[in-house]
Amino acid sequence: MAHRTPIESGAPDPKPFMHPTLLKNYGNWKYHDRPRPGVLHHVSHSGDEVWTVRAGTQRQMDVYTIRKLCDIADTYADGHVRFTIRSNIEFMVADPNKVAPLISALQESGFPVGGTGNSVSMIAHTQGWLHCDIPGTDASGAVKALMDELHEEFIREEMPNRVHLSTSCCEINCGGQADIAIIVQHTKPPKINHDLVANVCERPAVVARCPVAAIRPALVNGKPSLEVDEKKCICCGACYPPCPPMQINDPEHSKLAIWVGGKNSNARGKPTFMKMVASGLPNNPPRWPEVSEIVKRILHVYKNDARSWERLSDWIERIGWPRFFEKCDLPFTKYLIDDWRGSRANLNASTHIRF
Ligand code: SF4
Ligand code: SF4
Numbered sequence: 001m002a003h004r005t006p007i008e009s010g011a012p013d014p015k016p017f018m019h020p021t022l023l024k025n026y027g028n029w030k031y032h033d034r035p036r037p038g039v040l041h042h043v044s045h046s047g048d049e050v051w052t053v054r055a056g057t058q059r060q061m062d063v064y065t066i067r068k069l070c071d072i073a074d075t076y077a078d079g080h081v082r083f084t085i086r087s088n089i090e091f092m093v094a095d096p097n098k099v100a101p102l103i104s105a106l107q108e109s110g111f112p113v114g115g116t117g118n119s120v121s122m123i124a125h126t127q128g129w130l131h132c133d134i135p136g137t138d139a140s141g142a143v144k145a146l147m148d149e150l151h152e153e154f155i156r157e158e159m160p161n162r163v164h165l166s167t168s169c170c171e172i173n174c175g176g177q178a179d180i181a182i183i184v185q186h187t188k189p190p191k192i193n194h195d196l197v198a199n200v201c202e203r204p205a206v207v208a209r210c211p212v213a214a215i216r217p218a219l220v221n222g223k224p225s226l227e228v229d230e231k232k233c234i235c236c237g238a239c240y241p242p243c244p245p246m247q248i249n250d251p252e253h254s255k256l257a258i259w260v261g262g263k264n265s266n267a268r269g270k271p272t273f274m275k276m277v278a279s280g281l282p283n284n285p286p287r288w289p290e291v292s293e294i295v296k297r298i299l300h301v302y303k304n305d306a307r308s309w310e311r312l313s314d315w316i317e318r319i320g321w322p323r324f325f326e327k328c329d330l331p332f333t334k335y336l337i338d339d340w341r342g343s344r345a346n347l348n349a350s351t352h353i354r355f
Helices: 020-024 063-076 096-108 139-149 151-155 194-200 203-209 289-305 312-319 321-327 343-347
Strands: 029-036 039-044 049-056 081-083 088-093 165-168 180-186 215-220 223-228 254-260 275-281
Touching: 020 049, 049 096, 063 081, 063 088, 063 096, 088 096, 139 151, 139 165, 139 180, 139 289, 180 289, 194 223, 203 215, 203 223, 254 289, 254 312, 275 289, 289 312, 312 321
Parallel strands: 165 180
Antiparallel strands: 029 039, 039 049, 049 088, 081 088, 180 254, 215 223, 254 275
């Protein structure tokens, strides 16, 4: 049989685009340090050194902004850039004399330099209105509003440990674990437009999609449609993407919730899942002041109360959830943190889905 080369669709090989000093010393680094917030300094066993300057971007950028960043790279750096997973841009230079002019050029163009070490790094956020079809809020707008207020924490490294924030514009898809996450929270079951279901939705696929088996086929006004058992529905929004006539986004009932204590890495402690600590916050563009106020409050208490190197989840683990709610002056309700002890009763809602 003829040999077939596998089709790779993962991350492309970074080496063709790598800064020459990084390429030359690939896998041969001796140590690294941070001479100031926003600057990493790597030293190789060969004696080569490279400085990386990190700046915040708004992630969803127009072509003029990208050109501006590329011009800065060509003029002040060595023409190489890379993006971090939190949408920061990094410029690498092999000459220490280029670091200060590069920082000045970035700051003069409105790009804050920071996001390294124990800072509040740029918020990882989901695509929202730009290229997704199901968002209930504008995640990138909430990021802009919040980072305007957290600018000082981005350019300094004064937190007990690094702080990763995220925003998600639906409850079910992209996002991930973060120290503090802002996530859409639907509070009412979907409203069904029965005239459209038969034309638009593949009904068995929609029925199968519901995690608690709350959707059934139904005949409404003589047309094939669907119905929702609202007592079972957990308002997750998973039926809306495959069946847009099951509209769940609502200007009043789609709220925002804040979750805390998530962590992907296993440095110093195991990865952790975040838990909801504030719910039903208004989805209030363009500045989302209610959300910003609570996020800043949690950050402030964490900054003052945590011990050095405690991540937010470590801090809560040490002081306990009741103290967390007290210190952050957040009301504790039955809708908040779930330890999943009751999940068998909560989730075993049908005979065909058993947990
Ligand atoms: S979080 Fe949901 S709505 Fe937002 S971009 Fe991802 S899939 Fe789309
Ligand atoms: S919102 Fe979620 S729980 Fe409710 S019917 Fe749709 S898929 Fe099921």
